[in-house]
Amino acid sequence: MLKHAENILAEALELPPVERAELVENLLSSFEFQSRKTIDALWAQESEDRIDAFERGELTASSAKDVFTEIEKSRY
Numbered sequence: 001m002l003k004h005a006e007n008i009l010a011e012a013l014e015l016p017p018v019e020r021a022e023l024v025e026n027l028l029s030s031f032e033f034q035s036r037k038t039i040d041a042l043w044a045q046e047s048e049d050r051i052d053a054f055e056r057g058e059l060t061a062s063s064a065k066d067v068f069t070e071i072e073k074s075r076y
Contacts, residue, residue: 001009012023029036053059 012020015023050059054061
């Protein structure tokens with residue numbers, strides 16, 4: 001790796017986790033893969049469909065607390 005790239009990496013690793021994740025997302029999206037655009041569009045449509053179904057009363061929601069409690073239970 002070039003020294004300049006190593007310096008950038010070192011600085012990036014000092015960022016808080018959320019900022020590192022945003023940086024990774026921006027770097028990956030810079031490659032402009034057509035399949036990535038397709039996948040993003042499909043996920044966007046899925047999200048909209050789920051919101052619509054929830055608003056029509058076809059889906060129920062669980063609190064984050066309940067979800068994480070269930071995850072913890074399943075780990076043991």
